[in-house]
Amino acid sequence: METRDLTRPRGPIVIDIENITKDYVMGEETVRALRGVSLKIHRNEYIAIMGPSGSGKSTLMNMLGCLDTPTSGRYEFNGKNVAEMNDDELAAIRNREIGFVFQTFNLLPRSTSLRNVELPLIYAGIDPETREQRAAEVLADVGLGDRIHHKPNELSGGQRQRVAVARALVNRPSIILADEPTGNLDSKTGEEIMALFEDLYQRGNTIILVTHERDIAAHARRTVHLRDGLIESDHAGFIPEIDMATVG
Amino acid sequence: MPDLFRKSIWLRLAKIDMKRFLYELGESWKIAVAQMRANMTRSTLTALGVIIGIVAVTLMGTAIGGISIGFDKSMAVLGDDVLYVTQWPWKVVDDWWNYRDRKKIKTEYAEMLNRMIEKTPNSNLIVAVPTSSVFRSIKYGGNQVDNVFVLGTTSDFIVTSTIDCKEGRFFSDMESRGGASVVVIGYDVADALFPSESPINKSVLINGQLFKVVGVNTRQGTFLGLFSWDSMVAMPLGAFNKYFSAKPDSDVRVKVKDKTKLADAKDELTGLMRRVRGLAPEKSDDFSINEQQAFKSTLDPVKNSIAVAGLFITGLSLFVGAIGIMNITFVSVKERTKEIGTRKALGARRRTILLQFLIESTALCLLGGFIGLSFAYVMCLGIGKAFPSFPIQFSVGLVVASMIVSVMTGLISGFAPAWTASRLDPVTALRYE
Numbered sequence: 001m002e003t004r005d006l007t008r009p010r011g012p013i014v015i016d017i018e019n020i021t022k023d024y025v026m027g028e029e030t031v032r033a034l035r036g037v038s039l040k041i042h043r044n045e046y047i048a049i050m051g052p053s054g055s056g057k058s059t060l061m062n063m064l065g066c067l068d069t070p071t072s073g074r075y076e077f078n079g080k081n082v083a084e085m086n087d088d089e090l091a092a093i094r095n096r097e098i099g100f101v102f103q104t105f106n107l108l109p110r111s112t113s114l115r116n117v118e119l120p121l122i123y124a125g126i127d128p129e130t131r132e133q134r135a136a137e138v139l140a141d142v143g144l145g146d147r148i149h150h151k152p153n154e155l156s157g158g159q160r161q162r163v164a165v166a167r168a169l170v171n172r173p174s175i176i177l178a179d180e181p182t183g184n185l186d187s188k189t190g191e192e193i194m195a196l197f198e199d200l201y202q203r204g205n206t207i208i209l210v211t212h213e214r215d216i217a218a219h220a221r222r223t224v225h226l227r228d229g230l231i232e233s234d235h236a237g238f239i240p241e242i243d244m245a246t247v248g
Numbered sequence: 249m250p251d252l253f254r255k256s257i258w259l260r261l262a263k264i265d266m267k268r269f270l271y272e273l274g275e276s277w278k279i280a281v282a283q284m285r286a287n288m289t290r291s292t293l294t295a296l297g298v299i300i301g302i303v304a305v306t307l308m309g310t311a312i313g314g315i316s317i318g319f320d321k322s323m324a325v326l327g328d329d330v331l332y333v334t335q336w337p338w339k340v341v342d343d344w345w346n347y348r349d350r351k352k353i354k355t356e357y358a359e360m361l362n363r364m365i366e367k368t369p370n371s372n373l374i375v376a377v378p379t380s381s382v383f384r385s386i387k388y389g390g391n392q393v394d395n396v397f398v399l400g401t402t403s404d405f406i407v408t409s410t411i412d413c414k415e416g417r418f419f420s421d422m423e424s425r426g427g428a429s430v431v432v433i434g435y436d437v438a439d440a441l442f443p444s445e446s447p448i449n450k451s452v453l454i455n456g457q458l459f460k461v462v463g464v465n466t467r468q469g470t471f472l473g474l475f476s477w478d479s480m481v482a483m484p485l486g487a488f489n490k491y492f493s494a495k496p497d498s499d500v501r502v503k504v505k506d507k508t509k510l511a512d513a514k515d516e517l518t519g520l521m522r523r524v525r526g527l528a529p530e531k532s533d534d535f536s537i538n539e540q541q542a543f544k545s546t547l548d549p550v551k552n553s554i555a556v557a558g559l560f561i562t563g564l565s566l567f568v569g570a571i572g573i574m575n576i577t578f579v580s581v582k583e584r585t586k587e588i589g590t591r592k593a594l595g596a597r598r599r600t601i602l603l604q605f606l607i608e609s610t611a612l613c614l615l616g617g618f619i620g621l622s623f624a625y626v627m628c629l630g631i632g633k634a635f636p637s638f639p640i641q642f643s644v645g646l647v648v649a650s651m652i653v654s655v656m657t658g659l660i661s662g663f664a665p666a667w668t669a670s671r672l673d674p675v676t677a678l679r680y681e
Contacts, residue, residue: 067593067674088597095595102678106590110282122275123595125268167594 011043014174014206015064020073020083021229022059033059034070035229041175041208046201048209048217050243051226058179060226061210065098065177066090078174095123099168103180105160107152113139113163114148120171138166142196158189165196175206182216194219214243276604280611283580294576295616298657301566302620303627306650308562310628310642312555319547321468322476326540329507330408331373331517333357333500337536338543350534355380355485357524358402358500364520372513373520374503377404380488380496386433386481387453388441396437397480398454400488400496408503411477416448416463419484423462427486432463436478452481457491459483510539566653569616570661577609577665588669589677602670609662610655617654621647 022034033056041047051057062068063075066082069090075082077093085093094100099120107116117135126134139148142162152160161181168176178197182190198219201207211217218238225232225243233242284291332338335350355378365373380400386393403424405411411418419430431452438447438461451458459481468477488496504513514537521535581588588601628642 062675065593067678088599091592091595091597094593100593102590106586106593106678108587108590110286119591120594122271123268123591123597123600125265125271127267128271171595 011045011206013040014043014078015039015041016074016076017063017070018074020063020070020075022056022063022068023071033229034063036073037226037229037231039224039231039234041206043174043206044201044204045222046197046207046209046220047222047224048211048220048238049224049226050212050217051232052212054228055226056229057210057212057226059229061177061179061208064175064208065100066093091123095120096171097174099171099173099176101161101164101168101176101178101181103183105152105157105164105184107160107163107167109152112149112151113144113155113166116152116163117167117170120167124171135166135170138170139163141169142166156189157185158192161185161189161193162196165193165200169200169205175208176200177208177210179210180212181209182211182213187215190216217243272600272603273607276600276607277611279604280608283608284612284615290576291612291615294572295612295619297569297572298566298613298616298654299569299620299623301562301569301657302617302650302654303624304562304565305559305653306621306624306646307627308558309646309649310624312558313643313646315554316551319544319551323540323544323547324410326543327408327410327503328540329504329510330540331502331504331510331514332538333376333502333517333521334536334538338538339546347536351525353498353500353535355400355489355498355500357521360524361500361502361517361520364523368516372505372509372516374505375404375407376500376502377402377408378485378498378500379405380485380492380498382492382496384454384492386437386441388447388450391441391443393437393440393479395479396434396454398488398492399480399482400485400492401482402485404503405482408501412466413463414466415446416461418463419482424484425486427484427490429457429459429483429487430462431459431481431483432465433461433481434465434476434478435467436476437481438464454481455491459487510541514539566657570613570657573609573612573658574661574664576612577605577662578668580608581605581665581669585672585677585680588672589674589680592672592674593678598670601672602666605666605669606659606662609666610658613654613658613661614651617651617657620654621650624650 017040018038019036020034020038021032021036024031024033035056037056037060049057049060059068063070066077066085067090069075069085070083073083077097080093082090082093100106108119111119114132114135117139118131121131121134136145136148139145142165144159144162144166147155147159147163150159152163155163161184165176165181168178176197181197182193185193194216197207197209201221207220209217209220217223218240220238222234222236223238223243224234235242326332333353335353336347341347358376358378361373361376365371365376378401382398383395384398386396386398399405403419403421406418413432414435416432418432419428422428423430431454433441433447433452441447441452442450447461447464449460449462451460453459465477502513502517504510506513517537518533521537522533525534527534588596591601591604625642
C-alpha cells in the first residue's frame with residue numbers, strides 16, 4: 001500500500017515550516033498548542049495529518065492554511081515568508097494559494113452552487129464572465145454540471161461537499177486543505193469524495209488531509225502524526241501497523 | 249525610464265485593485281438585497297425606524313422651507329429697493345422713550361423730498377411716496393369686512409410696491425391729485441365683498457362714504473399673520489385725508505434708483521430728511537430710515553431658531569432609527585460569524601467584510617429613506633390640499649438631502665458592527681456555531 005507513489009518524482013517545495021510554535025493565552029494559563037513543528041510539503045503530495053484531539057492538529061492546519069500566524073518559527077509558502085504577513089496579505093495567500101474544504105461544507109445557504117464557487121474569484125478580482133465560465137467548468141469537473149443553479153438545500157450532502165471542493169479548486173490553488181472532509185457524510189458518500197480527491201491528486205494537485213479517521217487517512221501517500229504539539233511520526237504511505245496504533 | 253516603468257506598474261496595480269473593489273461592491277449589494285429578502289419581517293421593522301425618522305425630518309424640512317418662503321414673500325411686499333421713513337425704527341429698541349416723543353412723520357414731507365430730489369443732480373433716489381393708514385370696516389350690499397387696512401397714498405405708490413392688479417387698474421395721477429373717491433381693493437377683500445360678481449365700478453362703503461372700486465389686486469397669500477396686500481384697500485391721499493382725519497399713521501417711502509447703492513441712498517435720504525426737519529448739525533436724527541433688510545435681520549434669528557429646534561427634535565427620531573439599524577447589523581454579524589469566517593478563508597479581506605456590512609446597513613437605510621420620502625411627499629400633498637395658505641416646499645434639494653441623510657445614517661450606524669465583523673479572527677469565526 002505504501003509503495004504506490006514511489007514512482008512519482010518529487011515536485012518543488014510548496015510548504016516549508018521549521019520549528020514553529022504556537023501559544024494560546026487562556027486567562028492566566030498559556031497553552032502551548034505547537035511546540036516546534038518542522039514539515040516540508042512538495043508539490044503534488046497527498047498527505048494526511050493525523051492526531052488525537054488536543055494534539056495540535058487543528059492549530060497546525062490553521063497555520064498551514066494561513067488562517068493564523070505562528071508564535072515563533074519560520075513558515076515559507078512558495079518561498080514567501082508567511083509568518084510575518086499582515087491580515088490582508090494572508091487573505092491574498094488564502095485566496096490564491098489555498099483551497100479549503102471544511103467538514104461542515106460552509107457553503108452560503110442562499111446562493112446557488114455557481115455563486116458559491118464564484119466567491120473566491122470575486123475576491124481575486126476576476127471579471128464576471130470569466131468568473132461564471134470558470135465556476136461552471138470546475139463544477140462540471142466535480143460532476144455537478146447539471147446542478148450549477150441549485151442551492152445547497154436542494155443538494156445532497158455529497159453534492160454539497162463537491163460544490164465545496166469545486167470552490168476550493170476554482171482559483172487553481174497550490175494546495176487543497178481538507179479538514180475532515182468526510183466527517184459529515186455517510187461512509188459511502190465519504191468514499192465518493194475520497195475518490196474525487198484521488199482523482200484531483202492524479203491530476204497533479206497537492207492535497208493536505210486533516211483527519212482522525214484511519215480509513216480516510218489511508219488514501220494519502222504520506223502520513224504525519226501529531227501528539228502533544230509535536231510530530232510523532234512522518235512517513236510515506238499509510239502503514240497499518242504504525243498508523244492504526246497511534247491514533248488515539 | 250525605470251521611473252516610468254514603475255509608474256506604469258503602479259497604475260496597473262491600482263487598476264486591478266479598483267476593479268476588484270468594484271466587484272466586491274457589486275457582490276456586497278447582491279448580498280445586502282438577498283439578506284433583506286431573506287429576513288423580510290426583521291428588515292421591514294428595522295427600516296420602519298428610519299422611515300419614521302425620514303418622514304419627520306423631511307416634513308420638518310418642508311415646513312422650514314415653507315416658513316422661509318412665507319417670510320420672503322411677506323418681505324417682498326416691502327420691496328428691496330425702497331426706504332421707509334418712520335418715527336419708530338423697525339427693530340426692537342430698549343430705549344423706547346427716545347423715540348416716543350419724536351415728531352410724527354407727515355405726508356407733506358413726501359412732496360418736500362420730491363422737490364429736493366428733483367434739484368439734486370445724480371440723486372440716488374427716484375421718488376418719495378406718502379402713505380397714511382387706518383383700520384376700518386368696509387361694506388358692500390349685505391357683506392362686510394372688518395379691520396381692513398386702509399391706505400391713503402399717491403399714484404406713485406405703484407412704483408414702490410410689488411402690487412399687481414388682477415382686474416382694473418391702480419388709481420391714476422389725476423385721481424390722486426384730485427383726491428377722487430376711488431379705491432383699489434385687495435384680493436381677500438374683493439372675495440369677501442363680491443363673491444359672485446366683478447367689483448370693478450361698484451361702490452363700496454367705508455366710514456359712511458362711498459368709494460368706487462377701480463382695481464383688484466392679484467392674490468398674494470398671507471402667512472403667519474404677516475402683512476399682506478390681500479386684506480387692504482388703497483385710495484388717493486386727498487380722499488383719505490378728507491374722510492379719515494383722525495390720527496392716521498403716516499410714513500414716507502422712497503424708491504431707490506440702484507439697490508446696490510442702498511447705503512448711499514440712505515445717507516442721501518438722511519440728509520434730505522434733516523433739511524426737511526430743519527435739524528441743527530449737533531442734533532441727532534429724529535426719524536428712522538428703514539429698509540427690508542433690517543426687518544429681515546430681526547426675523548432671521550427667529551426663523552433660524554425654529555429651524556434648528558425643529559430639525560433637532562425630528563433628528564432624534566432618526567437617531568432612534570439609526571440605533572435600530574446598528575442593533576440589527578450587530579445581530580446580523582453575530583448570526584453570520586461562520587459565514588464571515590468562511591469568506592475570510594476564501595480570501596475576503598478586512599475591507600471586503602467591512603464593505604459588505606456597511607452596504608447592508610446602508611441599503612436598509614436607503615430603502616427606509618426612500619419609503620419615508622414617498623410618505624412625506626404624499627403627506628405634503630395632503631397638507632397642501634388641506635391648508636392652501638401654508639406654503640409647502642417639497643424641493644429636489646430636499647429629496648437629495650434626505651437621501652444623503654439616509655446614506656449617512658446607514659454608514660454611521662453600520663460602522664461599529666461592520667468594523668467588529670472585519671476584525672474577527674478567521675479561526676474563531678470558523679469555529680463559531
